[in-house]
Amino acid sequence: MSIKSRFQPLLEQRAKDHLYRRRPLATTAQDTAMQINGLQTINFSSNDYLGLANHPALKKILQETNDLSVGSGAAHLVTGHHLEHHLLEDELADWLGCDRALLFSTGYMANLAVQPALMQKGDWILSDKLNHASLLDGALLSAADLKRYAHNDMKALEKRLKQAQEANIQCLIVTDGVFSMDGDLAKLPEIQALTQKYGAWLLIDDAHGLGVLGQKGKGCFEHFGLTPDENTLIMGTLGKAFGTSGAFVAGSEVAIEALIQFARPYIYTTAMSPVNAKVTRSALKLVRDANVRRQQLKDNIAFFRQGATAIGLNLMPSESAIQPILLGDSEVAIAWSETLKQAGCWVSAIRPPTVPKDTARLRITLSASHTHAQIQQLLDALKAIQQKTHS
Numbered sequence: 001m002s003i004k005s006r007f008q009p010l011l012e013q014r015a016k017d018h019l020y021r022r023r024p025l026a027t028t029a030q031d032t033a034m035q036i037n038g039l040q041t042i043n044f045s046s047n048d049y050l051g052l053a054n055h056p057a058l059k060k061i062l063q064e065t066n067d068l069s070v071g072s073g074a075a076h077l078v079t080g081h082h083l084e085h086h087l088l089e090d091e092l093a094d095w096l097g098c099d100r101a102l103l104f105s106t107g108y109m110a111n112l113a114v115q116p117a118l119m120q121k122g123d124w125i126l127s128d129k130l131n132h133a134s135l136l137d138g139a140l141l142s143a144a145d146l147k148r149y150a151h152n153d154m155k156a157l158e159k160r161l162k163q164a165q166e167a168n169i170q171c172l173i174v175t176d177g178v179f180s181m182d183g184d185l186a187k188l189p190e191i192q193a194l195t196q197k198y199g200a201w202l203l204i205d206d207a208h209g210l211g212v213l214g215q216k217g218k219g220c221f222e223h224f225g226l227t228p229d230e231n232t233l234i235m236g237t238l239g240k241a242f243g244t245s246g247a248f249v250a251g252s253e254v255a256i257e258a259l260i261q262f263a264r265p266y267i268y269t270t271a272m273s274p275v276n277a278k279v280t281r282s283a284l285k286l287v288r289d290a291n292v293r294r295q296q297l298k299d300n301i302a303f304f305r306q307g308a309t310a311i312g313l314n315l316m317p318s319e320s321a322i323q324p325i326l327l328g329d330s331e332v333a334i335a336w337s338e339t340l341k342q343a344g345c346w347v348s349a350i351r352p353p354t355v356p357k358d359t360a361r362l363r364i365t366l367s368a369s370h371t372h373a374q375i376q377q378l379l380d381a382l383k384a385i386q387q388k389t390h391s
């Protein structure tokens with residue numbers, strides 16, 4: 001069988017189901033106003049929550065990296081671990097109040113790394129059903145048994161923990177901090193209490209919380225006034241609020257050493273560029289001092305939600321920068337997204353398998369850098385679609 005004979009029908013079916021993916025082509029810098037597919041648009045589909053990706057201070061640091069090689073040249077355990085990586089790890093750990101942090105090239109790789117490294121045959125991974133795909137894939141790579149619980153269902157989680165305790169099984173609870181396609185938060189106070197009650201371990205993916213949530217932007221733990229304990233690992237991405245790229249896992253001394261020894265997506269890959277590490281150190285300083293930007297983002301979220309509610313849109317219960325509009329049908333989601341593009345607003349349609357069947361949606365993401373005028377343009381365009389749909 002040729003590759004074509006296997007895949008041509010699958011590709012055609014995907015298109016018929018309105019599930020075909022295409023890559024929008026950006027021809028200007030990542031920003032709230034940018035050119036995509038030749039259209040001048042306001043970008044409402046970026047995770048650059050604090051508007052740092054194109055920040056002049058970071059671009060200036062980039063110009064001051066002549067002493068660094070572009071590539072790291074090797075894996076961290078060979079000769080690729082540069083002082084800039086090491087300092088960034090120390091600074092991230094200090095910021096979050098953890099013993100140590102460990103850099104990864106992407107958040108996807110960090111999530112592939114942790115569960116197989118920590119969990120052994122006979123252990124259970126208890127994972128929220130709406131967790132990011134990378135957490136699911138990480139669980140599937142592990143020798144442990146995967147038990148998924150209904151989204152944020154604390155009763156279902158506790159039931160599993162009780163069963164595990166009776167059978168003397170070690171559990172790792174795995175959850176997004178802010179759910180990436182819904183924008184709601186994990187019930188961290190309950191989850192942490194259950195973790196400690198049953199002697200489980202906890203992996204929080206705070207990709208969309210770090211930099212944004214909490215007074216000082218330290219993410220969902222700070223938001224809830226909690227402190228991660230020694231059996232907790234926090235995964236954070238650098239490609240979202242930090243505006244650069246890469247990721248890290250923060251945790252106890254022993255947990256991080258275990259990852260260095262046993263996490264294959266850490267060991268068998270080239271270290272991120274030292275240039276990226278250096279720029280990210282400056283991004284961390286900006287994130288730490290970004291109180292004004294965090295306030296602007298909050299204000300933009302409130303402005304959008306107020307306007308969207310006023311025009312009767314089906315908003316989801318999210319107070320975060322992720323503001324999905326649930327539409328259900330994939331074809332409808334694509335049609336809305338296309339109409340918004342023509343009105344100068346870039347909003348991606350999110351469809352299965354990224355979200356469950358019949359829950360296609362527009363995923364609007366807001367940034368501190370959006371102006372109210374830009375958000376109003378989106379609201380006006382949404383109102384026009386809404387009126388046309390109901391006329």
Ligand SMILES: Cc1ncc(COP(=O)(O)O)c(C=O)c1O
Pocket residue numbers: 106107108109111132134176180205207208237238239246247
């Ligand atoms: C919740 C969550 N975890 C992990 C990732 C992966 O991070 P990265 O883009 O750095 O690979 C993403 C998105 O990209 C995400 O939304």
